[in-house]
Amino acid sequence: MLKTIARLKYPTWPTITVARSFFNEQHPRVLITGGCGQLGIPLAKQLWQRYGVDHVILSDIVRPTDEIYQEGTYRYADVLNFSQIQELLVNERIDWIIHFSALLSMRGAFGLESPRSPAPDICVQRPRTIYGVSKVHNELLGEYFYHKYNLDFRCLRFPAVISGDAKQEGGTTSYAIKMFHDALTSGNTTCYLRSDTRLPMMWIDDCIQSIIDIMEAPTSKLKQRTYNVAAMSFTPNELANTIRKYKSSFTVSYTIDHRQQIADSWPEALDDRNAREHWGWNPKVDLDELVRRMFEYLKAKHQAL
Ligand SMILES: NC(=O)c1ccc[n+]([C@@H]2O[C@H](COP(=O)([O-])OP(=O)(O)OC[C@H]3O[C@@H](n4cnc5c(N)ncnc54)[C@H](O)[C@@H]3O)[C@@H](O)[C@H]2O)c1
Numbered sequence: 169m170l171k172t173i174a175r176l177k178y179p180t181w182p183t184i185t186v187a188r189s190f191f192n193e194q195h196p197r198v199l200i201t202g203g204c205g206q207l208g209i210p211l212a213k214q215l216w217q218r219y220g221v222d223h224v225i226l227s228d229i230v231r232p233t234d235e236i237y238q239e240g241t242y243r244y245a246d247v248l249n250f251s252q253i254q255e256l257l258v259n260e261r262i263d264w265i266i267h268f269s270a271l272l273s274m275r276g277a278f279g280l281e282s283p284r285s286p287a288p289d290i291c292v293q294r295p296r297t298i299y300g301v302s303k304v305h306n307e308l309l310g311e312y313f314y315h316k317y318n319l320d321f322r323c324l325r326f327p328a329v330i331s332g333d334a335k336q337e338g339g340t341t342s343y344a345i346k347m348f349h350d351a352l353t354s355g356n357t358t359c360y361l362r363s364d365t366r367l368p369m370m371w372i373d374d375c376i377q378s379i380i381d382i383m384e385a386p387t388s389k390l391k392q393r394t395y396n397v398a399a400m401s402f403t404p405n406e407l408a409n410t411i412r413k414y415k416s417s418f419t420v421s422y423t424i425d426h427r428q429q430i431a432d433s434w435p436e437a438l439d440d441r442n443a444r445e446h447w448g449w450n451p452k453v454d455l456d457e458l459v460r461r462m463f464e465y466l467k468a469k470h471q472a473l
């Protein structure tokens with residue numbers, strides 16, 4: 169069954185997708201594609217602890233760090249190369265594939281016509297970026313393979329994921345990461361979104377937990393195959409105010425750029441009631457706790473520099 173989903177046209181998959189051939193309660197054999205990014209490395213670390221280093225293969229097309237190379241199991245795997253993926257699945261007897269591989273552009277499986285506050289699991293999705301179009305394409309393709317061939321396809325839609333290692337530049341939500349670094353260094357920042365732009369966000373640990381939860385959820389609990397997961401939504405102004413609890417002199421100036429238009433087309437919040445009801449999704453980290461954790465992590469990082 170796994171072969172049927174491996175013919176990829178784009179190196180992107182719905183937010184994340186999980187395909188399971190069977191569930192060996194104790195030791196599923198897992199392949200993570202595109203695993204050397206923001207989400208793949210922390211997920212692999214968790215799964216290495218949970219299922220064993222030999223059972224979880226982190227793959228990507230980039231050179232792994234020394235830490236990954238020495239402490240984990242790494243393989244080169246280009247998701248555009250069908251026979252290479254097929255060989256890995258067969259030789260390593262893979263049970264679960266977690267597809268992370270992506271070329272991140274402007275994010276989002278939703279579009280201007282989607283409800284924004286909040287966006288439900290099932291609604292009109294007309295994204296206008298190749299990233300968004302390929303996400304929706306693969307959500308539908310995965311669900312087709314589930315209905316037609318009983319492939320155990322599971323897909324999560326995430327908000328922007330915040331972590332200490334996330335990039336400060338480039339994205340529409342990277343202003344949030346930059347605010348923390350600037351608060352710890354210069355004490356002031358320039359934000360390219362309006363102060364009242366509300367967007368959904370999630371702390372990395374909750375994101376990783378949601379993946380483990382849906383992978384391990386008994387099939388009987390799942391009433392659909394694609395789920396929104398959410399944790400919090402905040403504006404630049406609300407984030408800055410929370411940061412001021414740790415750095416009272418922190419200042420923000422606003423110089424709006426093209427990313428405002430992109431943010432205005434995104435949902436302000438994701439409706440994740442189905443994930444909560446069906447398989448017990450329960451995020452732990454709110455805005456106050458996210459800020460506390462970022463400060464703790466980044467303070468240590470900045471001191472070490
Ligand atoms: N990080 C977030 O805030 C966030 C939010 C929503 C959805 N997502 C989705 O979660 C997934 C993981 O996100 P991330 O932040 O870790 O992304 P990332 O950009 O940090 O990592 C993506 C990885 O994919 C790899 N890749 C690119 N082309 C490939 C190919 N042909 N074959 C194999 N690997 C290839 C890249 O080398 C990179 O390491 C992506 O699908 C992304 O769209 C992430």
